Amino acid sequence: MGVGTGVPLFLVCGLRVFMNAEFIAMLDYLERERGIKREILLEAVSNALLSASKKSVGASRDLRIDINPKTGEIRALANLVVVDQVSNPQDEIELSKARKIKPDANVGDTVEMEVTPRNFGRIAAQTAKQAMIQRIRQVEKEMIYEEFKDRAGEIVSGTVRRFDRSDVILDLGKFEAIMPQRERVAVEDYNVGDRLRAYVVAVENGIRGPEIIVSRSHPNFVRRLFELEVSEIADGTVEIRGIAREAGYRTKIAVWSANEKVDPVGACVGMRGSRVKNIVRELNNEKVDIIRWSSDPKEFVLEALKPAKVKNLVFDTEKKSVQISVDEDQLSLAIGKKGQNARLTSRLTGWEINIGKDISATTAVEQKVAQAAQTLAGALPITEEQALMLVKSGFTNLEGLRDADVQDFVDILAVDEAKAREIHEAAHQEEVAQ
Numbered sequence: 001m002g003v004g005t006g007v008p009l010f011l012v013c014g015l016r017v018f019m020n021a022e023f024i025a026m027l028d029y030l031e032r033e034r035g036i037k038r039e040i041l042l043e044a045v046s047n048a049l050l051s052a053s054k055k056s057v058g059a060s061r062d063l064r065i066d067i068n069p070k071t072g073e074i075r076a077l078a079n080l081v082v083v084d085q086v087s088n089p090q091d092e093i094e095l096s097k098a099r100k101i102k103p104d105a106n107v108g109d110t111v112e113m114e115v116t117p118r119n120f121g122r123i124a125a126q127t128a129k130q131a132m133i134q135r136i137r138q139v140e141k142e143m144i145y146e147e148f149k150d151r152a153g154e155i156v157s158g159t160v161r162r163f164d165r166s167d168v169i170l171d172l173g174k175f176e177a178i179m180p181q182r183e184r185v186a187v188e189d190y191n192v193g194d195r196l197r198a199y200v201v202a203v204e205n206g207i208r209g210p211e212i213i214v215s216r217s218h219p220n221f222v223r224r225l226f227e228l229e230v231s232e233i234a235d236g237t238v239e240i241r242g243i244a245r246e247a248g249y250r251t252k253i254a255v256w257s258a259n260e261k262v263d264p265v266g267a268c269v270g271m272r273g274s275r276v277k278n279i280v281r282e283l284n285n286e287k288v289d290i291i292r293w294s295s296d297p298k299e300f301v302l303e304a305l306k307p308a309k310v311k312n313l314v315f316d317t318e319k320k321s322v323q324i325s326v327d328e329d330q331l332s333l334a335i336g337k338k339g340q341n342a343r344l345t346s347r348l349t350g351w352e353i354n355i356g357k358d359i360s361a362t363t364a365v366e367q368k369v370a371q372a373a374q375t376l377a378g379a380l381p382i383t384e385e386q387a388l389m390l391v392k393s394g395f396t397n398l399e400g401l402r403d404a405d406v407q408d409f410v411d412i413l414a415v416d417e418a419k420a421r422e423i424h425e426a427a428h429q430e431e432v433a434q
Contacts, residue, residue: 024069024070024071027041027042030136034136034140034174035143035174036136036139036140036143038069040135040139041135041136042067042069043135044135044136044139045065045067045074046064046065046067047065047135048130048135049065049074049076050063050064050065062078062079062110063076063077063078063115064076064077064078065077075114076114076115077112077113077114077115078112078113078115079110079111079112080092080093080098080110080111080112080113081093081108081109081110082094082095082098082105082106082107082108082109082110082111083095083107084107093111093113095107098111101113140175141210142210143174144175144203144210144212145203145205145210147175148175148200148203148210148212149203149205149210151200151203152200152201152202152203153199153200153220153224154199154200154224155197155198155199155200155221155224155225155228156170156172156177156197156198156200156212156214157172157195157196157197158170158171158172158173158177158195158196158198158214159171159193159194159195159196160190160191160192160193160194160196161176161192162192163190163192164178165181166180166181166184167179167180167181168184168190168196170196170198170214172212175212176212177198177200177212177213177214178211178212178213178214179198179213179214179215179216180213182217183201183213183214183215183216183217183218184216184217185216185217185247185248185284186217186247186248187248187249187284188216188248188284196216197216197282198214198215198216198221199214199215199216199218199220199221199224200212200213200214201213201214201215201218216247217245217247217248218247219243219244219245219251220243222243222245222251222253222279222283222288223240223243223253225279225282225283226240226253226268226279227240229270229275229278229279230267230268230270230275232257232262232264232267232268233255233267233268237257237259237262237267238255238256238257238262238264238267238268239255239256239257239258239264240253240254240255241254241255241256241293242254242293242348242349243348244343244344244345244347244348245344246340246343246344247286248283248284248286249286249287249340250286250287250288250289250336250340250341250344251283251286251287251288251289251344252289252291252304252344252345252347252348253268253288253289253290253291254291254292254293254300254303254304254348255267255268255290255291255292255293256292256293256294264292264293265290265291265292268290269290276288276290289304289306289344291303291304291306291348297315297322297349297351298313298315300349301313301322301324301345301349301351301353304344304345304348304349305324305334305341305345307333308326308330308333308334308341309326309327309330310324310325310326310330310334311325311326311327311358312324312325312358313325315351319352320350320351320352321351321352321353321354322351322352322353322354323354323356324353324354324355324356325355325356325357325358326355326356326357326358327357327358328357328358331355331356331357334355335355342355369388369391369392370388372387372391372396372397373387373388373390373391374387375387375397375398376390376391376395376397376398376401379398379426379427380401380423380426380427381422381423381426382413382423386413389412389413390412390413393412395412398427401424401427402427402428404424404427405424406420406421406424407420409423409424
């Protein structure tokens, strides 16, 4: 029975219940189960009861609360000034009464005596209960900060307890963590009771107390998963040199090893993909590209764009940008869905990526067509435009035209039969001339 889940019985039933073994049992429970030191709890109860005593007894001089840590007995004590005649009962005591407590007391001395009122009961206990609960919460918040202040960057496991608007509250056992909306993965749905792993972004000691901020969308969540899954990364044989992530969709991670005998990509993939499959499963099937890091920008960019095949790269070191050319059938693959592949490559490599269709092959074909058309126009009684029409119809040279019929010229060039026959005869005369 904890303070956070219900009001303990001993706090409700008045001072008489405080003064027994149940109070001690409750102190034992809170110290054992909640990890709050007994001394802190006793101090909290003492301060709470001191406040309650002042309300019941009055602002007595040097009022204090004495708690027996073994029996749970609680007394209110005050230091009173010994006088011949009492004018202020809250601060003074008659000499005759003082000598019953301290036989050698004289006027002007101070005597400590019990002033616990008979009606200390419900009001005092309620005041003590509230103050004690508040103190325990403060202590627990301090414990959260102390335990987690050095754990930023770790992965923790928790259960979805509830939702605060769009924020997810995770139960970590003794403590709670908050996953703000900005740290959620957009394509993931969470339900109360779901078991989640998350990355501790920060432990903030704010106005409302310490908060453990966790994330599933942070790029370092993927980094830590690889460090936990791949032993070569954990022992430093393989290094993660960069990560670019669009959470829920795709991640690119660049790895490298100083040991030439170690394949950093293969180590991360694992036997039959076992290692990366475990990570992808944790990320709810987010696509993960493992790339070999290189100090050579050209090699690095080429690796990062795979599986797209690049035709040409032109680097602008001043603007730190690279113009990339790919064949038309590779264009969508290189750019990726909604430009995702190009964006992630840019973030990973640190270069601005511009991808376009390779026009070199198209230009070469166009040049050949133009040259063939020019040759035909020079040998036959046709314009260059008509020659281009013939080339595009498959008649790229005079030899091919000699096998054509007069009707072919009529159909292709849209000329009359007389003109078609003239072109046909000219083609054959060129054959004789050659």
